Amino acid sequence: MGISVGIIGCGSISRFRHAPEYKANRHVDEIVFYDKSLGRAKDLAREFGGRVVETVEELLNDSSIIAISDCSSNEAHHINTTQALLHGKHVLCEKPLAINVQFAEEILEAQAASGKKLMVDHNQRFTKAHQKAKEIIEKKELGEVLTFKTNFGHQGPESWSVDKSNATWFFKKGRSHSGVAGDLGIHKIDLIHFLLDDEIDEVHAFTGALDKIDENGMPIEVCDNVVCALKTKKGRIGTASFSWTYYGAEDNSTTIYCQKGILKIYQHPTNQLIVEKKDGEVIKYELEAIQTNDSQTKSGVIDAFIDCIIHDKEPPVTGQQAVASLRVIEKILAEK
Template sequence: MGITVGIVGCGSITRFRHAPEYLTNPHVDEIVFFDRNRHRAESLVKEFGGRIAESFKELIQDPAIDVISDCSSNEVHHIHTTQALMNGKHVLCEKPLAVSTEHAKTILEAQKKSGKKLMVDHNQRFTKVHQKARKIIQSGEYGDVLTFKTTFGHGGPESWSVTKSNATWFFKKERSHSGVAGDLGIHKIDLVHYLINDEIEEVKSFAGALDKVDENNQPIEVCDNVVCVFKTKKGRLGNGSFSWTYYGEEDNSTTIYLQKGIVKIYHDLEDQIIIEQPGGEKAKYELEPIQTNDHQSNTGVIDAFIDWVVHDIDPPVKGEDAYSSLKVVERILEN
């Protein structure tokens, strides 16, 4: 089965992740690019081949296109993804699924009505390390989960975004909406749900724009730091720190505290999982390094999405999972 892919939005996430991963997938024959700024689509066609759609309508109404990657900015996900689904396309949507749960419900309703597949790019579920950690935690060998802590921070999106400046849409309230909470925090919220098979229900948080400024040298309109305390449906307690102001090495670590040990994930560059037991014993696992903005590798997201479309193999994350994480982000921003 030869698949033609349509991509809406030709920024960095398309250039560094979606386009190259589609290109290396054996089931994909062609990529069709659309961006409001046509020169961005032209640039990606030069780099990856394929062709350009002159409008979003042309993209989603093209009968040759089987699937759509929605790589547009946050505020239009509910428009692009909904319309793509209703035009008979399977959709891989970038996170967050939408800027609000109300908009996300519109997407989920469209998915049910259309009968098409909807996956969301919560890529932390796809690392070998997190999949192994989940198996260890779920095995019960170390008892039940009691508490947890998780962190995701780097120096900010302005060096990653296509503009390479602090005029990036990530800093704009009307486009980003949720700042670092919806950019980095939502990844780790989804990961916690996945690792411990539970859902965060209560949130206490502090959020602020502590250091980032926009192109006018004014404090940005969204949060660049968030610190939270969580309680899950099953009564587990945890905390999260999410930041665009870690001006050094990226921190993407998580710790799960169980009755009979501690599982440390991505604390060590070489041993990505370390299990510490009460008697001092340690078990270490060397699997793969974490992907960062500076060190790209195949995420497995595109391959899982295409496997779902072609072979009906369920992926690790679907629209409903993304909705659960978005609910937590909303609670963070309400505090």
């Protein structure tokens, strides 16, 4: 017998990632949609099958629903995810887990009290190139990691968001809170933590609203660019750039510099991982293209979430790990 899942928030992330991956999962029988805009919920229910509820309380009080994806905007995560956990639901929360560490820790308290699973959608951990890179680093095939650089930039959320407009909530301080830092940056912070089995604890950053304007023609209230220097607890140093103003091809690349060579990740269109060794040997891996806003592929996140529920396993991205990444974003935003 399959399971019923609920989705809170029926924007682009639900339409392109959560709903199709739930529909494709053989363990999921039913998807129940809620959005403040009833029309959006009905649209997704028509597109993917499933039913609609008119209030979030109806979703939370439905005992047939055992798991929920919280795809609401950033400022609502600590409300929706906390309530879902306390209503006995397993929760997959979109990133960032909350708009600040304090709210995120409230979610962790609710998770501990409920005994339910909490997973956070840091999907870069699941790509084959990142998995292979982690394996090479763990086996110390290139010796110790010394330095790194990572980038994530595209043309901005107004081209991705459900209404294709610069009135998008991503540009609003009260809803997004952290701009490009919480949208794209937190993915790469989590990735560095994952690849290096380490944690960034020192940050020097520049942030700015350099180009984006809102629906009134005014500069947006949150940063559209971040450039930072980072140092981990184990002493590795690196740089990171996050941008909503890369007005060309999306850049989602990472380079890891080790004692005996270099790992180049998502820098070549067909060889998603390239290993350049100190002795001149080059190994090229053709694994899988990374997801972009224009090219949606299966992320593996939903399958992993359902699997950890069915087999009572630790989620592959825990609330604690998400808080560790959020802590770094807070430090970046505190820099002036």
